[in-house]
Each structure stands twice: as C-alpha cells, then as structure tokens.
Amino acid sequence: MFILDDLLFRPFVGIVDTLHTMALSELYDVDALEDELKENQLLYELGERPETVYQERKAELEAELEIARDVHERLTSGRVEVKS
Amino acid sequence: MTNRYVYGIMADEPVEFETDAVAGADHVYTVSHRRLSAVVSNIDTTEPEETDEDATRHDEVLREVMDRDGGRTVVPMQFGMAFESDRELKNVLRGARPAFRRALNDIEGRIELGLKLVREEDTDIDDDALEDAVADELEPIAAQSVPNDLFSDRLVLNRSYLVERDDRERFDEAVARLEDAHDDLIVRYTGPFAPYSFVDVTIGAQR
Numbered sequence: 001m002f003i004l005d006d007l008l009f010r011p012f013v014g015i016v017d018t019l020h021t022m023a024l025s026e027l028y029d030v031d032a033l034e035d036e037l038k039e040n041q042l043l044y045e046l047g048e049r050p051e052t053v054y055q056e057r058k059a060e061l062e063a064e065l066e067i068a069r070d071v072h073e074r075l076t077s078g079r080v081e082v083k084s
Numbered sequence: 085m086t087n088r089y090v091y092g093i094m095a096d097e098p099v100e101f102e103t104d105a106v107a108g109a110d111h112v113y114t115v116s117h118r119r120l121s122a123v124v125s126n127i128d129t130t131e132p133e134e135t136d137e138d139a140t141r142h143d144e145v146l147r148e149v150m151d152r153d154g155g156r157t158v159v160p161m162q163f164g165m166a167f168e169s170d171r172e173l174k175n176v177l178r179g180a181r182p183a184f185r186r187a188l189n190d191i192e193g194r195i196e197l198g199l200k201l202v203r204e205e206d207t208d209i210d211d212d213a214l215e216d217a218v219a220d221e222l223e224p225i226a227a228q229s230v231p232n233d234l235f236s237d238r239l240v241l242n243r244s245y246l247v248e249r250d251d252r253e254r255f256d257e258a259v260a261r262l263e264d265a266h267d268d269l270i271v272r273y274t275g276p277f278a279p280y281s282f283v284d285v286t287i288g289a290q291r
Contacts, residue, residue: 039236046202046270 028068037061088115088173089127090165091145092158092278093184093285095119099152105145106138112145115170117177120184123149123158124173130166139163146278150195155249157194159187159285160278180285187283194227194246195276197255201241201262202270209240209268217265218243221258225251230281240269244281252276 040061044054089106098114098121105112109125116122123145132138142163149158167173177184201218203209218241223229226245234242247255263271 035233035235038233039238042200042202042236042239042272045272 028071030065030068030072033061033065033068037065086169087127087130088122088124088167088170089132090161090167090173091123091125091142092149092160093177093188094121094123094149094156094158095185095188096121096153096156099123099149099156101148101152103145103148104141106141107132112148115173115177117174118181120177120181122173122177127166130168132164132166134163143277147276150276150278155193157188157192158278159184159191159283160280162280183285187285191246191279191282193250194248194279194282195252196279196281197245197247197252197273197275198232198277199241199243199245199259200239200272200274201266202236202238202272203240204268204270205238207268211240214240214266214269218262221262222255225255225258228282232281246279246282 037058040049040054040057043049044051049057089109091106091112094114098116100111100113102110103112104110105125107125107127107129109127112123112125114121115124125145146158146160149156167176199218199222201214222245226247228246229243232242232244234240245255259271259273263269
C-alpha cells in the first residue's frame, strides 16, 4: 500500500528506488536503536547488566544511532543516491 | 562565557548559588523580566552538546532549585537552551509570558514521579489487570499522569505522575503496596523531578 502510494505520488521514481529507500529506513531504524539504548540503561540500573557490558553496548548503539540519523536526514532531504 | 544556559523558569524570588552546573560552570543565578525569572549559568556556546554528565547536571540544578526555601515551582526547559545575551533571554521571557504563566499555574506545588514496572525474565504478566491495579492505587492520589514509551519487552508499565508535594508520602506508600503485591515485578520508582512531562512550552525555534 505504501509502495503504491509512493509510486502514485512520485511516478518517476522506480520501484527499485522505492524498495531500496524502504530497506534503508528499516536497516537504519532510529526508533529501534533509541529503544535499545534505553533498554540497555534500564538493565544496567536494575543490576542485570554489568557496567563494562553496558558501556560497551552503549558506545556501539550511539555510533549506530549517529549513522542512522545521518542516513535518515539524507533520505528525507533526497540526498541519498540510489543506483539500480 | 557570555551566553546564558537556561535550566528553567520560575516566578518566585531570584536564586543564586554555587554548584556543578552544565559545561563546567559553577555559578547558578537568575535573569529576571518583570515577575518571571530564568534560572541560568554562563556557557561559551549556544549549542551545547548533550553529554550524560551535563544532562545529569541540568537535572540536578533543577532539583536543587525545587528543594530551596521549602519547595519552589520551576518550569523545566529541555537540555540545550542557550541564549547569546540577557537581552535575548528577556525577550523570550516577555514573548512567552502567557505560556510560562499557564505552565507555572499547572505545576504549582507539584512534583513529577516516575514508575516503571519490569517483569522478571521468563514470566508472564496480565498487562490489563496490572494496569487496572496500578490505576486504582495511584490515579486517585496523582493530579495527572501520562504514559511513556514501552521501550523494552520486559517493560510492562512506564508512566509519569504529577503529584502534590503534600501527597508525596501517600503516593510512596501506594507504590510500596503495589510492590508488595507483585513479587514477579521489578519496581523502578524515580523522582522527584521537575515536571518535564507536564509542561509544553516551546520557545521560538528552540532558540
């Protein structure tokens, strides 16, 4: 449905481009990464995750989040080049 | 450091104290326009980076203000509000005066408390029944409450409550009763915080 909507509103964008854009959005899921950051914090606060594991995971997630936010910004500004 | 970093807005008498503040500052004071005062410290940028340490300091400064003189009311700002001069800040206080007044009225004499209920690993919880039990205990005491994100599969309930300072003890006791009644849950009860979840003041384009 969303693909169809996209194609109806943007008839010159190929289906490959649309699918690729959707795949990128899913791959760089900002909300999911933010949730995981919060969960990591919660489990640390509950004493279920040792500090070293917590810090390591936090650093990984923050780095992933920075990339994901950058990709999303580019997607919404149309600056991601999609090649088929 | 000529810029002003803002923690919150209040209507009471000005404050001034030394503490660990955002971006290495140690002096917190107020910039006033008519009867509104912005709680500020000096900072050398208008776009502070949100580190864990500075986010904690932002919150601790607000708590310190809230605890002064038997309990002050402060409209909290989100992290990162900084202005180039007192004049710019006073213009904001003037422009957003009605909104600040409304927010101050809404939270006068009230604090925010947070409750997260986390299920033990590999246990099943009847979410609806639990929600009802929590509502029965806490909603009659709270002035307002709002739900927050359930960001983990383990999280069964995540809410913020706006509670009169005078009802704090009664609310603590109600949370303790919930904890006693649910062995299969981990209770994470936090606060008091400045009532971030219950004010909605947007300043210009966030500066």
